[in-house]
Amino acid sequence: xxxxxxxxxxALAVFLAALSPLLRxxxxxxxxxxxxxxxxxxxLEAKDATLLDYTTMTAEKVDEVTVVQTLKGDVxxxxxxxxxxxxxxxxxxxxxxxxxxxxxMVSRVPERYIFDAHTQEPVHAAGEMVDGDxxxxxxxxxxxPFLTEKRDYEYFDAQARITAPIHYGGTRDFRGVDVYYFEQxxxxxxxxxxxxxxxxGLTAESVAGTGTTRWYTxxxxxxxxxxxxxxxxxxxxxxxELRGGTLLGDRDKVTAFSGHVxxxxxxxxxxxxxxxxxxxxxxxxxxYLPWGFLVLGAGLLALSLYLxxxxxxxxxxxxxxxxxxxxxx
Numbered sequence: 001x002x003x004x005x006x007x008x009x010x011a012l013a014v015f016l017a018a019l020s021p022l023l024r025x026x027x028x029x030x031x032x033x034x035x036x037x038x039x040x041x042x043x044l045e046a047k048d049a050t051l052l053d054y055t056t057m058t059a060e061k062v063d064e065v066t067v068v069q070t071l072k073g074d075v076x077x078x079x080x081x082x083x084x085x086x087x088x089x090x091x092x093x094x095x096x097x098x099x100x101x102x103x104x105m106v107s108r109v110p111e112r113y114i115f116d117a118h119t120q121e122p123v124h125a126a127g128e129m130v131d132g133d134x135x136x137x138x139x140x141x142x143x144x145p146f147l148t149e150k151r152d153y154e155y156f157d158a159q160a161r162i163t164a165p166i167h168y169g170g171t172r173d174f175r176g177v178d179v180y181y182f183e184q185x186x187x188x189x190x191x192x193x194x195x196x197x198x199x200x201g202l203t204a205e206s207v208a209g210t211g212t213t214r215w216y217t218x219x220x221x222x223x224x225x226x227x228x229x230x231x232x233x234x235x236x237x238x239x240x241e242l243r244g245g246t247l248l249g250d251r252d253k254v255t256a257f258s259g260h261v262x263x264x265x266x267x268x269x270x271x272x273x274x275x276x277x278x279x280x281x282x283x284x285x286x287x288y289l290p291w292g293f294l295v296l297g298a299g300l301l302a303l304s305l306y307l308x309x310x311x312x313x314x315x316x317x318x319x320x321x322x323x324x325x326x327x328x329x
Contacts, residue, residue: 006311009304016297024290032146032282033117034090036078041070042267046238046259051100054199057248059255065106067261068097071113071142081114081125088117091127092142096158106257107194111158113141120145120229122156130158131195139163144229146282148180155182159216160189172223174232175272177279179223188217212245214256227279227286232272235262 139154193204
């Protein structure tokens with residue numbers, strides 16, 4: 001009986017020992033992915049910002065500028081691209097909508113971002129664009145890979161349509177979550193005017209026809225939860241200028257926007273709570289279950305060997321039966 005139990009325990013130990021690396025190195029890379037139909041939005045604010053009044057072409061101090069960013073997954077487009085690439089693909093239709101303190105639109109820039117659902121690497125396909133302009137991205141955007149590493153990454157800047165390094169700046173604690181800090185600086189760069197301008201009748205082409213150019217610089221900062229690769233907080237020190245041309249009269253340049261853009265408090269709380277729940281699910285696949293199976297398998301192996309040893313231990317020899325004494329007549 002002990003030998004049979006020992007063999008059963010040994011079989012379970014071998015099964016768990018094999019399941020541990022299989023879950024971590026085979027199942028996780030295939031199961032951990034961004035849902036194709038995901039929708040998310042975020043509101044950012046710039047308090048005490050500087051904003052250009054296009055009717056007077058003068059920069060004014062305003063109480064607040066609001067930026068609403070939305071990302072909506074296009075499932076049909078994802079499935080269509082998957083059939084030609086043999087990869088799990090996510091297509092995000094993004095929109096960055098900026099409004100002034102009066103609620104009027106300052107700019108709206110649509111974007112289509114196509115990427116691998118597992119690795120977050122860009123997938124190049126028809127429709128990839130920023131504000132209607134075709135682009136060919138390199139590097140990440142919006143989200144870091146699962147199991148983010150302590151290193152620099154390449155990050156795509158939608159304003160300048162360029163990719164530049166975003167530097168790892170150490171591990172920090174953000175509201176009870178261990179995060180990696182990243183920072184990217186885009187130096188003053190000439191960028192296109194938005195296709196949708198805040199004044200009716202004013203177009204990017206008409207402004208460019210005056211010889212006036214638009215310039216932009218930013219310092220971009222992210223606090224990224226490394227297991228999920230999701231930023232729990234982000235901010236930008238953002239500046240834009242119009243330079244030269246007849247539109248500015250005798251001025252060389254004028255500030256179009258200047259402000260410290262930060263996530264709104266309610267969205268910070270929501271994001272932190274969401275990332276904590278997702279982090280637990282991923283840790284089950286990458287750490288808790290693989291290590292648990294390995295430890296349990298080792299325990300079962302030890303118990304199996306113990307029972308086998310007990311079954312092989314020699315016992316005391318049985319006592320010999322006494323022969324009956326002969327009866328006398």
